[in-house]
Amino acid sequence: MLGYFGPAGTFTHQALLSVTDEEAIPFATVAQALDAVRGGEVTAAMVPIENSVEGGVSATLDILAAGKRLMISQEVLLPVQFNLYARPGTKLGDVKRVITHPHSAAQTRHWMIDNLPAVTVTEGGSNAAAAQEVADPASKYDAAICGEVAGKLYGLEPVASEIADNSSAVTRFVLVCLPTEPPHRTGADKTTLVAYMHADHSGALLEILDQFASRGVNLTRIESRPTKTGLGNYCFSIDAEGHLRDPRLAETLEGLHRICAEVVFLGSYPRADGVRPEIARGFTDEDYAASRAWYAGLLHP
């Protein structure tokens, strides 16, 4: 049994359906979905992790980093597209009150101002909940901004399509399970971790980044995150190119472990976009093998 951040019809649900048809149950919050993994109720759960239109992203990072250890085994990217869904029979001119999630509101703001300037937008807990609300004939809302899965699920019909201001937006989701042997290297992998500094000193971040740079490892995301003990005490949530089994990343992880107060490894998994890293001169697997052979020769000339 799998889990996902629900309700049914969200983009997260759609992300899960894109990789499996295994049975799955929705959870009301990211925290509940991940707790279900930790508790063994589900074997894995799909949750949004980056640039989501459905919220829960900061929450995901923080819940992943704290508590019983979890592991990301897969990522999914979904193009984010919004339609304006209403009850069958509604015309665009009839729409006076719209409900949607705050992030969806943000991402369709310019379209709404340009096309429906007089309409009031109210923010709700999720797009799917908005669609469900609108599906109720007694609802005070005329339409919901949501994706296709949610609109169809609740029997709504689109009165306007592809209304996102930025048509190339995507959201990133991850499938989270209990720690196990990471999936095999594909050559186009990503590694996610959280690095806790020893103290809030000027150079800590520079030293952490230097552990990556001095081994030729590129980052694709970094965020300072509060450590929950007051503003100003930070850890760093990081996505790096490469796999735990890449020699350059192996050495980097060991280096981080030495200079950080704590490192939480959250998984190595194939990149959904399949992009292979450009590895600078000196940092390929062959370069690592050659350097180790050379060193061995110094010990016993």
Next chain:
Amino acid sequence: MLGYFGPAGTFTHQALLSVTDEEAIPFATVAQALDAVRGGEVTAAMVPIENSVEGGVSATLDILAAGKRLMISQEVLLPVQFNLYARPGTKLGDVKRVITHPHSAAQTRHWMIDNLPAVTVTEGGSNAAAAQEVADPASKYDAAICGEVAGKLYGLEPVASEIADNSSAVTRFVLVCLPTEPPHRTGADKTTLVAYMHADHSGALLEILDQFASRGVNLTRIESRPTKTGLGNYCFSIDAEGHLRDPRLAETLEGLHRICAEVVFLGSYPRADGVRPEIARGFTDEDYAASRAWYAGLLHP
């Protein structure tokens, strides 16, 4: 006239009231509040920017960075405290269904599991909206998790107090206006900016951070942010210790301007916590003055 991310009764409203009693109007989204500043409808707006329990944080960073230039003139820190508010007469044992904002749900999760394990928590658009919902006698919800301002505003009464899992949590808000001469140096200032890289190369972040480190400027927050042209192309949203008029920060800003594709300066303003930076040897104002006098002497011995 001022604005704020509403509705009335949110923590943002409370943050605004803590610094002024000037007349103010709520906006439904952070975007609308900041657009009102850009358009001149209000002279300034209070919005959440970090670790907020009310959402909108990522949105705030992105909306500040894009479009017509804005400036932060003041920051406010609020301790975040939640109570469980219900209609008068309700007892704790009567509570079956609770509504609140997703972040508030996340921050009271352990208390709820420990004390009200059977209760269902639904996520809504804001704490104040949740309180308003519960205030309706016809509501299907029995209680709202929200702050004192919202609870009182809608005539509710607390059935449980101080239920946040982390009692030291604070949220940071900023007052945003159109660009003007920044407030005076206080010696305990913060500067916010967004730095856009030239390209997604391995060393870009390290080079950016080095511009700070080589002048002795500490950071208090950093986040890579997508540049809205697809995942993987990032800029960096940064808070640094110090004021635009500090010589070390002046030189750092100029240095960033040279190595970055673009730098968006978002303001220098007094730190709400009044913490003065520990300035390492060599980076005080006096050190800067001495180094310039020495250099001048080399030109004309």
Next chain:
Amino acid sequence: MLGYFGPAGTFTHQALLSVTDEEAIPFATVAQALDAVRGGEVTAAMVPIENSVEGGVSATLDILAAGKRLMISQEVLLPVQFNLYARPGTKLGDVKRVITHPHSAAQTRHWMIDNLPAVTVTEGGSNAAAAQEVADPASKYDAAICGEVAGKLYGLEPVASEIADNSSAVTRFVLVCLPTEPPHRTGADKTTLVAYMHADHSGALLEILDQFASRGVNLTRIESRPTKTGLGNYCFSIDAEGHLRDPRLAETLEGLHRICAEVVFLGSYPRADGVRPEIARGFTDEDYAASRAWYAGLLHP
């Protein structure tokens, strides 16, 4: 009156003659030549500073760095070429004993082994002194390895020519005077300085180099030098591309002054090889001017 590291006939003498026909006197040591500048006996002195075949290089660096301040106003590069000079009438087959300076011996070693394997090479104080010795008909030496100026000066004749193992070797000389306004920028300039660390800590050199790198200034020479208070306490003797009046170098010098215990500026002068630096994106004069204009605009929008 000028001075030079003599005796007459050395490569240093030749370097001086290549740039002026002003009257000049030789000094027996680099120290004496530079003391004569410090004392005002001569207005400037030519001394070897890098990769010299005549010794005195370390001495030059150390004497320049300590004591009353001096300034390099010009550099000269000389291709180093050696001939084997003997008294008139001597044939190559007659040569059994050769005298020369240790560095000249080192630079002709392979030629001597290949061509005169049975000959004994004795090391003397300078090439010119060696030529002078050989010119004495009573000398126990048959030939001297020296340059053309010395050979001719003492009436010797070449019995073998161009015997340097590395025919592209050059030596660098500098003309040293009392501090004055440095010569004008040419766009192909070099700056020489000595940076004293605050303490022998792991990161000191990295911090010093970072002051250059973060402003886009390249180095052409660096050496750790003992500070004369025991092995293990070091300063750094550095040649950097650029001129004191280049904005990137001006800022670098000020930066060094702040983080170092002491910086001794030894001059900005045209490069003898006329090579102009490749200035990376962001570090041109125009980039500096643009960054300052941008900063000024932030103060008064």
Next chain:
Amino acid sequence: MLGYFGPAGTFTHQALLSVTDEEAIPFATVAQALDAVRGGEVTAAMVPIENSVEGGVSATLDILAAGKRLMISQEVLLPVQFNLYARPGTKLGDVKRVITHPHSAAQTRHWMIDNLPAVTVTEGGSNAAAAQEVADPASKYDAAICGEVAGKLYGLEPVASEIADNSSAVTRFVLVCLPTEPPHRTGADKTTLVAYMHADHSGALLEILDQFASRGVNLTRIESRPTKTGLGNYCFSIDAEGHLRDPRLAETLEGLHRICAEVVFLGSYPRADGVRPEIARGFTDEDYAASRAWYAGLLHP
């Protein structure tokens, strides 16, 4: 059979006698001594390598780095002390002409100016050769500046003692052999190497130093050295704290091998001064072992 940079009586000879009474033969130049090791004529040779009063230091570095590989197996530090030696019966007031090596002249310059201002100092090839010259009753020189071994060897007597300007000066010598298994770790070791850059680009030195810094390895000496293909193309001659078998140095050497065009390892050997490195948090052997155990646990949770 051992060798040393002679003649007999030099400080180098004295350095060799301080560590062995094995039979040894002098060589006229550092190059000849090291060639004798390369050719198998001697099993090891003692040569000066740093801050020598007898010259040959740059030569030593360059000859070690080029040609058939050699290895340093031991270092010796000698306090450098000079006396003024003359033929028996000579009084200080009789001394008019003095001969010595240029470096010895440099290191006694102030004493000579203060005590024997009218005396002429001539520079010769070595201190021992100067002593030998003075020992000849027909010599035009009255005294030699040299050490005790040389003075006694040639039957001279001191007319002034301890005349070095800096009484704490020391010289460093190394015993050089063919590559073999390096001596055991003592916990107070030094490693010498030469790192060749890929190209003369701005950041090469910084990248090389970063390989050390990111693993917590301190340097005790660094010099850019011309690569013999023209001024401006450099390699770096480096002494680092630690032993080839220290995990932090092992990883550093491998890292250098990857980013450099070539690395010449010249030996790991006990420090003559017995100083143990201060190892920063995270870089001890135990920290390395712990980081590797942690990494192994990630592969197989």
